[in-house]
Amino acid sequence: MEITEVRVKLMENSDDRLQAFCSVTFDDCFVVRDLKIIEGSSGPFVAMPSRKMTVHCPRCHCKNHSRAAYCNQCGEQQQDTGVHNDDSRGKLYADIAHPINAECREMIQARVIQQYHVELEYRDQKPSGSFQRQDTVVDEPATVQGPHQGIPQEVAESPLESDDGFVQKDSF
Numbered sequence: 001m002e003i004t005e006v007r008v009k010l011m012e013n014s015d016d017r018l019q020a021f022c023s024v025t026f027d028d029c030f031v032v033r034d035l036k037i038i039e040g041s042s043g044p045f046v047a048m049p050s051r052k053m054t055v056h057c058p059r060c061h062c063k064n065h066s067r068a069a070y071c072n073q074c075g076e077q078q079q080d081t082g083v084h085n086d087d088s089r090g091k092l093y094a095d096i097a098h099p100i101n102a103e104c105r106e107m108i109q110a111r112v113i114q115q116y117h118v119e120l121e122y123r124d125q126k127p128s129g130s131f132q133r134q135d136t137v138v139d140e141p142a143t144v145q146g147p148h149q150g151i152p153q154e155v156a157e158s159p160l161e162s163d164d165g166f167v168q169k170d171s172f
């Protein structure tokens with residue numbers, strides 16, 4: 001199995017440790033999205049896509065974060081197993097897709113970090129001669145940090161263009 005494409009979307013003005021979102025394509029046929037590049041104490045590392053674990057409230061059956069103390073919906077105190085360690089309410093996050101051995105993890109991480117550095121160099125080259133770049137660039141979701149905002153969809157074609165002249169603006 002080979003990684004045939006890595007896409008990295010750098011976070012603009014990232015104030016926390018999250019540096020980028022990325023997607024990885026295997027063998028030109030399977031893509032995994034929402035990997036994250038996190039700035040760690042010993043350099044950047046790759047976090048696998050994950051989701052927040054939820055549990056159902058025993059009273060109203062609404063979903064809550066697995067470590068919530070009270071239900072978001074009805075306020076009922078959530079059950080505590082009585083064992084006060086890190087696992088008392090289970091994991092807060094669970095990986096959606098992940099390597100199952102160290103060799104694969106290192107292979108993915110190496111390729112992603114390599115592309116991450118390429119993107120960093122590219123970004124550092126672009127603003128040359130423009131000190132006001134951050135003020136002039138308005139088309140990038142700089143403040144959006146949600147997990148589903150990382151990799152933009154392919155630029156959608158304008159319907160006016162894709163219809164190849166069939167639709168004429170004047171006709172409206």
Ligand SMILES: [Zn+2]
Pocket residue numbers: 057058059060061062071072073074075076
């Ligand atoms: Zn509830």
